[in-house]
Amino acid sequence: MRVSPGGAVFLSTDGRSWRRVAFPEIEDLRAVTATDNENATVTTVGGRTFVTTDAGQTWSRNPEF
Secondary structure, eight states: OEEETTTEEEEOSSSSOOEEEOOSSOOOEEEEEESSSSOEEEEETTSOEEEESSTTSSOEEOTTO
16 A cells, blocks of 8 residues: 555555555545555544555544544
8 A cells, every 4th residue: 555645545466556545534644554455554644543454445533543
């Protein structure tokens, strides 16, 4: 996964081709940390975090941050 400004999240399974996945908010994104093929955390410029447990199909706001 990689992220960009404006709430764009991209997923690749081979590192060469990328597809955009839906993200729940339009916000500048700073970082993504993936622990495996299904689980990742995206951090916004403002410090909010969102998590996915299904490879970016759905996102939830992480209440801990």
